[in-house]
Amino acid sequence: MTAQEQTAPDGWRVFHGTGSAPATPPDLPQPPPWRRFRGGPARPVPSADAEAASRRLGPGHITPQLGSEEIDVVNAALLLRRPLLITGPPGVGKSTLAYLISRELGLGRVLEWNIVSRTALRDGLYAHDAMGRAQAIAAWRAGLGQASALEPAEAAPAEGVNSALSSRDRQLPPVLGDFITLGPLGTALLPYDRPRVLLVDELDKSDIDLPNDLLHVLENGSYEVPELVRDAADTARVHTSDPGEHAEVRDGRVECREFPVVVITSNGEREFPAAFRRRCLPLEMRTPTREQLLAMVEGHLGVRPEGTEDLVDVFVQRVQSGGTHSLDQLLNAVQMTTAGGFQADGDGRKLVEMLLRDLAKGR
Structure with a gap:
């Protein structure tokens, strides 16, 4: 951070809440x-x-x-x-x-x-897999025992053939890390x-x-x-x-x-x-405002589908009335209403009501 940036009114800030990925990561103070x-x-x-x-x-x-x-x-x-x-x-x-x-x-x-x-x-x-390590050590020791049993038969190996003893020497015990x-x-x-x-x-x-x-x-x-x-x-x-x-x-x-x-x-x-x-x-952190909710929906979906404002108004009204609601519910409701052929009236309205239900009621 340069001296000029530090003396600017907001020069001490490196985070601005835009959520945009930078071309070059900024230097931290x-x-x-x-x-x-x-x-x-x-x-x-x-x-x-x-x-x-x-x-x-x-x-x-x-x-x-x-x-x-x-x-x-x-x-x-x-x-x-x-x-x-x-x-x-x-x-x-x-x-x-x-x-x-x-x-x-x-x-x-x-x-x-x-x-x-x-x-x-x-x-x-951290986690230590003690059981896995014990099993690996047991398998390693069993491998050494099998190699030792083969040693008498392999006492004079032919030229160019690895002996069981040299193979055993190359077999290392399990490493703790x-x-x-x-x-x-x-x-x-x-x-x-x-x-x-x-x-x-x-x-x-x-x-x-x-x-x-x-x-x-x-x-x-x-x-x-x-x-x-x-x-x-x-x-x-x-x-x-x-x-x-x-x-x-x-x-x-x-x-x-x-x-x-x-x-x-x-x-x-x-x-x-x-x-x-x-x-x-x-x-x-407080419940987002209507404008913030609209921006969140548009940020996730890339567009603002028709009828989004009405769903956001319903969502805000229910939150203000004391209900417990999540942004996920709003996103789900908007996504459903933009699905091909879905009608938000009649039986479709009941589904939207279910998606925007009060989570504090347990159903």
Whole structure:
């Protein structure tokens, strides 16, 4: 970021809520001294998952503008290298914001960590397939035993023929790193040269201890894999959450180079500890306005079909009357009414009513 850009009225902002993919990813502001990390060596960020982003955001030709307050909070989180804690009713686009940030800033594939009541911190950091490793070691030892049984018969092999002994010498034991897979959080904290985007979805559904367990990792940007710390090898090549990708872990410790863009969503079903909230920047997302809803529909479908305004008006009216509704319902209703031959009156009207039903009623 140039000095001229920094002195402009909005020069400190790198995110503008347009959702448009840049030709060249913008430079991010330097982190404050207390949020600088020294992980290495630097790794390039994997390419974006265009299909996943398109499912969340649409093709990207038309995207709704966030409010200036929301944009400022996102930029503050980027500048301060702090997680965003996003609250709001279901279906208002909380998790979609992670994809919006990633697309606009060119930060590659979004890492998703979906939280349930049984989720523990280790699930997000890494998984160790101990059973698979034990089976691989047993198979390796069995292979050694079979090779040893063949040795007497192969005592004098013909010239140019490999002996069982030399074959056994070339057979290496299973490597521990082959059975370690870094989770979404663990992958996001690898030393990438640009920050990864991590979506921690519905943290309020977690066990009561998980937010507190996250504090150390979010503060220090690092963690250890105990199995690798105890291993004799100094370096291990492990799997990551990105399909087909691997990473080198030295001395069993992972530390980020650029703190990831952490987007934590909550439906407001519980209060988080003060120590956890202190480390996050809060962002409350409200139900989109009529104009924003129309833009979202057009962004996903590429066009604004006839009758969209009427469906949006019905949707807004039901939300304002206190119902629980999701943007997915509106998109489904618009898509149905544009299907060839579908009539939105008579029996078709009943189907539209079903698609726009109040989710709080359980049916």
